Amino acid sequence: MIRTLEDKLTTALDTREYVQTFPLDEDTACLLRVLEDAIADYRRVERKTKIDELTYYRLRGTHAIASLLLEELIAESGHELEGYIYGGAPSTLTELLFCVLNDCVDQFATSLLYGAAKNFQPLSDAELKAILSLAPTAQA
């Protein structure tokens, strides 16, 4: 089942509204950041604008967080996803989060690839590590 950009945006908007009713803890804050950045990125795609360097680095961090949240969800609640196929209408919270996080991870990966190729040359992990090896050490 193919999910269109409109499907993904609608799901992200609805999920954000729902998640905003949750008690605010670290996981909720991370999920809200992921949803906010995904919504902004879907809208950017709709506007057909390019990604800028600042947005690239923010999305890269958010992509990492979304990947970790998805990994944790599968590890902790994978048994609840038996029988659910990505793209189908979710009927539980776990299925909804699985669907929306998959959307986000795919979206961020595509945007990072697109942004990297078009406007600037972002740092790779190895390059960032190399330049940070020269940086003064953070104090406690």
Added chain:
Amino acid sequence: MSAPKESVRVSVEWLALTASLTTSQLVAAGEIWRDLAARFPEIASGLLGGLAHDEIARGLRWDRRSLNKVLKTYVDWLRDYEILLPKGLGRTKKKKLKETSP
């Protein structure tokens, strides 16, 4: 569908490296790195390969002081942007090494 393990591993490394940096600092770090890589490609290559500064100096046939002078420019540049090495990454103090040596 699950996220590929490799991408998660890389993501975790990226998060750890950038934990104490803002996006503006990352942009600045990119500019500083590109300057270093353009002016001193051998040094950049040595740093990428994880070589110690002594090894890089030997490879360039420079004395350590000359290398330090070049690197200090970049250290100061990083400091101007308050870009700091996250604690616990990359460096082991010589003193600690001595303490743990048999």
